[in-house]
Amino acid sequence: MDNILCRGSKRMMKLPTMLSHFFLSINSIPGQYDRARVFYLSDFLRINSAVAHVTDTILSTRSPEITIIQLKIRFILTQSDCSRIAKSVARAMATHKVGAAEFEIIPEKFSKCSPADLLVHAKQFNDFFGACPDAFAGLTRLWLNNMRFGELDIHNILSTCKLLESLRLSHCDSGFNSMLQLEHAQLTELEVEFGKFEAVELTCLPKLQLVGYKNWFNSHKYPLYFGFVRQLSKLRLAKSGSCSTGTLMFSQFLGNVPSISDLHLDFQSEKIWVLPESPKLLRPVLSNLQHVNLDHLPEGCDLAWTMFILEAAPSLKELCITVWDHWCVMARDEEFRKRNGYCEKADVEWKPHAPDFKHKNLVKLTIYGFQPDGIFVRFIRCVMEHAVNMAEIPLHDRKVCLRCGDLDPKMKCPSRYPRNADERMQIIEELGMSLPAMVRFLS
Numbered sequence: 509m510d511n512i513l514c515r516g517s518k519r520m521m522k523l524p525t526m527l528s529h530f531f532l533s534i535n536s537i538p539g540q541y542d543r544a545r546v547f548y549l550s551d552f553l554r555i556n557s558a559v560a561h562v563t564d565t566i567l568s569t570r571s572p573e574i575t576i577i578q579l580k581i582r583f584i585l586t587q588s589d590c591s592r593i594a595k596s597v598a599r600a601m602a603t604h605k606v607g608a609a610e611f612e613i614i615p616e617k618f619s620k621c622s623p624a625d626l627l628v629h630a631k632q633f634n635d636f637f638g639a640c641p642d643a644f645a646g647l648t649r650l651w652l653n654n655m656r657f658g659e660l661d662i663h664n665i666l667s668t669c670k671l672l673e674s675l676r677l678s679h680c681d682s683g684f685n686s687m688l689q690l691e692h693a694q695l696t697e698l699e700v701e702f703g704k705f706e707a708v709e710l711t712c713l714p715k716l717q718l719v720g721y722k723n724w725f726n727s728h729k730y731p732l733y734f735g736f737v738r739q740l741s742k743l744r745l746a747k748s749g750s751c752s753t754g755t756l757m758f759s760q761f762l763g764n765v766p767s768i769s770d771l772h773l774d775f776q777s778e779k780i781w782v783l784p785e786s787p788k789l790l791r792p793v794l795s796n797l798q799h800v801n802l803d804h805l806p807e808g809c810d811l812a813w814t815m816f817i818l819e820a821a822p823s824l825k826e827l828c829i830t831v832w833d834h835w836c837v838m839a840r841d842e843e844f845r846k847r848n849g850y851c852e853k854a855d856v857e858w859k860p861h862a863p864d865f866k867h868k869n870l871v872k873l874t875i876y877g878f879q880p881d882g883i884f885v886r887f888i889r890c891v892m893e894h895a896v897n898m899a900e901i902p903l904h905d906r907k908v909c910l911r912c913g914d915l916d917p918k919m920k921c922p923s924r925y926p927r928n929a930d931e932r933m934q935i936i937e938e939l940g941m942s943l944p945a946m947v948r949f950l951s
Contacts, residue, residue, distance in 0.1 A: 532559050533582035560589040564596040572603040582612040585632050594640035601646035610649035626656035644669050651676040666692045681705050711735040720744035734764040744772040749779030750849040756782045759789040766793050774803040777833045779851045784813050784858040790820030797821040806853050807833045811887040813856035818867050825869055831877035836911040870895040878903040879924055885938050905951030925951055
């Protein structure tokens with residue numbers, strides 16, 4: 509591949525100028541709380557200056573006849589470096605020889621930002637943005653981090669970035685309980701992570717295909733409102749639910765987007781925040797659903813409630829379920845959990861509305877975190893009873909996180925995933941499978 513990963517070394521300057529893909533990056537996020545923070549951050553700022561220098565050199569010396577297919581630049585928000593990068597990119601764009609162009613912009617202080625920090629970062633970005641509009645006008649992807657904008661700032665950004673296809677906002681908002689309204693003719697992907705928006709309103713985004721929202725702030729109202737989004741097909745939602753987290757009723761939440769075909773819900777090993785509803789209410793909004801991924805379901809809880817999706821989504825082809833108490837990202841301190849309203853594990857109530865219904869399109873059920881107990885066996889048998897054309901059931905052990913290895917092993921029950929042929933055959937017999945080849949043990 510003809511990509512460039514810039515690390516500030518002099519040898520980068522000797523690379524040929526005939527390349528068509530460039531990734532110029534500070535490589536990782538500056539550490540803010542290391543004991544040697546001053547030196548650590550200064551190293552990143554030095555590398556950031558090198559990124560600006562290499563960007564300027566490469567873009568100013570290459571032949572204007574050669575098209576840059578992809579240009580991705582990841583840099584820290586410092587005035588002199590930003591200006592140099594943007595001016596170099598703007599000059600290259602003026603030749604009409606730049607295809608996809610992406611900025612990922614990181615403020616100097618990246619973690620544990622105060623409200624004042626967020627305002628300062630937004631002010632720095634707005635100054636940069638206002639000084640270099642030509643560079644932003646040609647961007648196709650933009651990723652902003654840790655900024656608190658004014659009421660019209662994001663609207664102004666989108667108005668200038670007319671070619672923008674992907675927008676990602678991490679820890680960005682316009683203040684507590686602010687409303688973000690989005691309109692854009694070209695945007696196809698939107699990702700929002702954290703932030704303090706009361707809601708994000710997708711007013712008019714005719715080409716939008718994918719929306720991701722992680723850890724929305726407001727607990728009682730819907731995080732997204734769907735306006736004119738006729739091509740929206742992929743929806744990804746992730747939240748660590750507490751006792752006060754509102755429950756999503758898909759019949760209302762997705763009432764205006766029956767085009768969703770790919771749904772990914774991540775519960776982050778905490779409360780289930782969707783309500784199983786009757787197929788009569790849900791079928792109009794889930795009729796086109798083909799792929800569902802239910803991630804980080806809490807261990808030890810019944811899985812039967814997920815059957816409401818099968819009842820209401822006749823076009824569903826694949827269902828993937830991950831059961832995992834991911835301990836290194838969960839809140840484990842009991843006092844902290846009580847203080848912040850975390851719930852104890854509880855089963856979600858569900859009763860089949862049509863006990864004898866048959867699902868003709870589901871062909872694959874994938875389970876991560878499979879354990880040889882009644883919860884999983886009952887669930888698989890239930891799915892098999894209704895999915896008459898099932899062809900494949902891959903069963904995986906718990907997912908592995910290297911950080912979790914630092915925890916006391918006594919805190920977590922060891923996996924009992926079947927390892928040998930006898931254990932696996934016993935599971936197949938418990939499932940009552942007439943075709944053992946359908947079940948595959950993959951861990």
